[in-house]
Amino acid sequence: LGEVEAALRLHPFVSDAALLLREDSPGDKRLTAYFTASQPPSASELRSFLEQRLPSFMVPSAFVLLDALPLTAAGKVDRKALPAPDGLRLGSPEGYVEPGTELERAIARIWQEQLRVDRVGRDERFFDLGGNSLSIVQVHGKLRGVLGLDVALADLFQYPTVGSLATHLSNTHERPSTEEKGQRRVQARRERAGQRRPARTQRTPNEDETDE
Known part of the structure; x- marks a missing residue:
C-alpha cells in the first residue's frame, strides 16, 4: 500500500493520499485510493498516471476525492474513518459495450x-x-x-x-x-481407471519349467 500511495503522491495535483484494501462484502477485497487535490484529476487520469509507474494489479479500482484525510489523535491517517466508495468503479472510459459473441x-x-x-x-x-x-x-x-x-x-x-x-x-x-x-x-x-488397475504379470515358458 505504501508503494501505491507514494506513486499517487507524485501526481502534480495530488496533495495527499491513502490506500485501503476494503472488504465491504465478504471475500470481495478491493484496493481503494483516497486523495486530496488542489485541482482534482479524473479517475481515468489517475489510472493512466499510475499505470506508467505500477503494474496493473496494483492500480486501485476506485478513487475517492476528499476535502481532507481523516486523522487520529496522534496525527496519523484514520483508515477506519475512510468512507466506502459507494460502488464507484472506473470501468471503460469509452462507455459500456455489450459483449457480442x-x-x-x-x-x-x-x-x-x-x-x-x-x-x-x-x-x-x-x-x-x-x-x-x-x-x-x-x-x-x-x-x-x-x-x-x-x-x-x-x-x-x-x-x-x-x-x-x-x-x-x-x-x-x-x-x-x-x-x-x-x-x-x-x-x-x-x-484414470487404467492407471488404478494393477498390471497382470505373465509367466514365461522358462519360468513355468523352473517351477516344475
Missing part, C-alpha cells in the same frame, strides 16, 4: 460472478472492475473449467478486457463441441 458473453458472466458486478462490458478491463491478484487466479480456474480451453494465467494480464481475451482465445484455440467434451471426459475416466 458467445465466448465474450461466457467470459463476462464469469467476471460478473467473481467480481460481483451487475454487468461487464466488452472493453472493460479486469482490474478496473475491482479485480486483484487473488481474484484473477480464481477467474483463471473458472475460465479453464467452464470454457474447456487451456487458458494461461499470463493471458489474463496480457489481454485484460473481455473482447481482447475472447479474440486471443478464438485465434489460438478451437472451442470443443459438447460432444467432444463428453468424449474427452469418457477418455479421461478410462485412462
